[in-house]
Amino acid sequence: MAAPSSLASSHLSRLADVRRAAASAAPAPQNQQLRLGCSRRRAQRLVAMAGSGKFFVGGNWKCNGTKESISKLISDLNAATLENDVDVVVAPPFIYIDQVKSSLTDRIEVSAQNTWIGKGGAFTGEISAEQLVDIGCQWVILGHSERRHVIGEDDQFIGKKAAYALSQNLKVMACIGELLEEREAGKTFDVCFKQMKAFADNITDWTNVVIAYEPVWAIGTGKVASPEQAQEVHAAVRDWLKTNVSADVASTVRIIYGGSVNAANCAELAKKEDIDGFLVGGASLKGPDFATICNSVTSKKVTA
């Protein structure tokens, strides 16, 4: 695995610029900082987010579940106590979305795992954004590595899907992340920035977008990125947004981490400055574990 020091030094020096700029920016209102008990830079970001800056946890159920197992998961989630400071979303397989919508508490929003690129019609086997909205689905996951690397979706196709989903008022979890060989070749930032560019070329309003950094080598492998590895990429993506989109988007968009997150490792990851939540696969199939991950937002309240 490439050590952080092998990542491009120009990006690291730009990160240092961002940190210096943040340190010299006007202080956040003190009550906000105290209430959150977090670092000044994060408090400033939360003020800029004006209420939309909650910790965010998504559960991606992938191609798992039966009517029976999903009923059990729903009743565990309905019984769970969730912190107020966290947005929680689950993404069941398409065919169970209706079942989930009709029995899951409104406290948890519902996402699809994919959508068609445009308006529905003669596209056998596809599900349109209009249909998702029709059944009350609020979110869609786009650009997941399993869609990119197993199904073969490319950056442009994914970017266009994001534009269309947003135009239909679906909120988007936009996924990026490098393969193991790309990380080992020192290409982590290049790969993530290229995937970001395809999203940025198609997205004009980032209000309803959450970015999910999911290193492919950490997905379903039990090999979680260290908090430092994840933080480094999150900060670089935020820096990329500042340079290529706007300072406002860079400071307000949530960047969540995915890849072998579980009830035991979530608290340490959640403490990191630029980790605004998680996209969880395997552990989201266990209600109590998923609730623990949602409640790792409390780690954010400890001064970083």
Ligand SMILES: O=C(CO)COP(=O)(O)O
């Ligand atoms: O792909 C993921 C979420 O979208 C992560 O999956 P795991 O948590 O099972 O590694």
